[in-house]
Amino acid sequence: MTAEITEQREMTDEELHELAAKQVALGELRGAPAADPVNVPMIRHWLDAMGDANPAYLDQGVAPPAMAQVWNMPGVRPAAKDRSPVDDLLAALNANGYTGVVATNCEQTYHRYARLGEVLTPGTRFTDLAGPKRTALGVGYFATWTVTWYSEDEPVAEMLFRVLKFRPVTRPVKEERAAYPLQPAVNQDTAFFWDGVRAGELRIQTCADCGELRHPPGPMCPQCRSANRTHVVASGEGTLYSYVVHHHPPVPGRVTPFVVAVVELPEGVRMVGNVVDCPIEEVGVGMPLRVTYRPMDDRLVLPMWTPREP
Known part of the structure; x- marks a missing residue:
């Protein structure tokens, strides 16, 4: 089991890193298997939503690799959520006022195609907590974890995910209009x-x-x-x-x-x-x-x- 946060109290930076080290030491924790096997209807929906007309996936009986995360997503009214090494740390950061969140990295590795009929099971491993760091959004921590999807015990795909949990900055009221905090990236293409x-x-x-x-x-x-x-x-x-x-x-x-x-x-x-x-x-x-x-x-x-x- 993960280390439970029994009371929502403010923790020191040292205590947050100690909690992160405990979550790292837990290693990988397996979640519940997907509710449904890899199936044709879901692949059709995905291809249609992505505008992907490549017939090779259904012809060969495999799912697009980027669908790895889809098979274990909860529904609109999900059942009890699996505990993972990430939950308690994010709860502690929230309790410390780091309520803002923005994803900073998502790196996926594909070992092979998921095949029709396979039931994928996720395994989550917390890997790192860096901070506190001062960013344009506010002071915060970068939390990193990896999810691996297995067919039985064979890895099919994995994803490194990193988020910035930050304390939103309370800006003083000024007569001039403050810059909007989420500025688009403008380059020669856009x-x-x-x-x-x-x-x-x-x-x-x-x-x-x-x-x-x-x-x-x-x-x-x-x-x-x-x-x-x-x-x-x-x-x-x-x-x-x-x-x-x-x-x-x-x-x-x-x-x-x-x-x-x-x-x-x-x-x-x-x-x-x-x-x-x-x-x-x-x-x-x-x-x-x-x-x-x-x-x-x-x-x-x-x-x-x-x-x-x-």
């Missing part, structure tokens, strides 16, 4: 998109040779491998393809709950954004949307989505 947003345009990257549209933007056309690119301006309309309602953990600069959606554009690409100006209970797949542009600080503007009349 600058045209953010320039368009500031100009009130929803721009989609296009291959200058074959005309293939793609989003998110990238350096090379996946269709013809050309590095020549341009863009078109989308109509600004879309349809809600799928969505989640984010309740927890807290997100810097945002008030929960809020809707994170995948919007399908008539131009043929999908885009991630927030649905606003709509009660959460009225959000639904298939609802017609239109883009709106919201200033987040004095320089950043984000495209968001609001209901439109069908």
